[in-house]
Amino acid sequence: MDTAGVAQLYLIHDADGGEHVLKLMAEKDEGLRQRILREGAVLKKLNHPNVVHVEEVLEINGAPALVMEHLGGPDLARWMFKYNPLDWEYVFRDIVAGVQHIHDSGLIHRDLNPYNVMVVQDAQNKPRPVIIDFGFVKAPAVEITSPGAMMGTSGYMSPEQIQESRDVDKRSDIFSLGSLLYFMATGEEAFAAPLEWAVMNKTLIADFKPPRRVNEALPMRIVNAIGFCLSASPIDRAQNCKALITVLDGGERPVD
Numbered sequence: 001m002d003t004a005g006v007a008q009l010y011l012i013h014d015a016d017g018g019e020h021v022l023k024l025m026a027e028k029d030e031g032l033r034q035r036i037l038r039e040g041a042v043l044k045k046l047n048h049p050n051v052v053h054v055e056e057v058l059e060i061n062g063a064p065a066l067v068m069e070h071l072g073g074p075d076l077a078r079w080m081f082k083y084n085p086l087d088w089e090y091v092f093r094d095i096v097a098g099v100q101h102i103h104d105s106g107l108i109h110r111d112l113n114p115y116n117v118m119v120v121q122d123a124q125n126k127p128r129p130v131i132i133d134f135g136f137v138k139a140p141a142v143e144i145t146s147p148g149a150m151m152g153t154s155g156y157m158s159p160e161q162i163q164e165s166r167d168v169d170k171r172s173d174i175f176s177l178g179s180l181l182y183f184m185a186t187g188e189e190a191f192a193a194p195l196e197w198a199v200m201n202k203t204l205i206a207d208f209k210p211p212r213r214v215n216e217a218l219p220m221r222i223v224n225a226i227g228f229c230l231s232a233s234p235i236d237r238a239q240n241c242k243a244l245i246t247v248l249d250g251g252e253r254p255v256d
Helices: 030-044 076-083 088-104 159-163 170-186 196-204 220-229 241-248
Strands: 002-004 007-013 019-025 054-060 063-069 117-121 127-131
Touching: 019 030, 030 054, 030 063, 076 117, 076 170, 088 127, 088 170, 088 241, 159 170, 159 196, 170 220, 170 241, 220 241
Parallel strands: none
Antiparallel strands: 002 007, 007 019, 019 063, 054 063, 117 127
């Protein structure tokens, strides 16, 4: 099918003709091997319609592999640009619901971005976003990130994740959700810049163009939700998904 960083993706079929995705590590590296096995172990514990389902964790000729549900839809970025959907907010709310489940399970995704969300059609022919790629997930008592290492996707990582990826909490994912919301609401990336270092610098100080300068029709509740997520300081940010939804609904910022 495709490559996914250090892994190859294959479309496979079971005896009944059902389609699945096999994610097989392409390189023989013990650190990467542990990363994929960890990703599989984490995902097998998750059960939510907006989080990809891992059906099996196995090794093939010494290489770790994951068997996952076959989604078959485009990623969120392609879906937005292709359809310019009017119901994008409902899709965003479903993404938040998936992240809430991830956080309730004691995990931090650390790589939420439009390319790690697939959009498929559900049984009622409505768009269903599914969060994928847990290669950078932070799990309790399991951390393979080296001190000082940076992991994630520029433009969607939080300021604290740029500085030290090991120490982030769920508020880092909230920042990433804010970047996603900005992208879905405006069609632009919040911290877009010609060079990587410039993206990082803008992120560190949360320097983004006011959303209504890009889309003047945005309701203030969406503008407020973006601002609540994209604070440079985790203390001033929405502390969890519930607080984000409260403001997105038009409510006041919760005081924690």
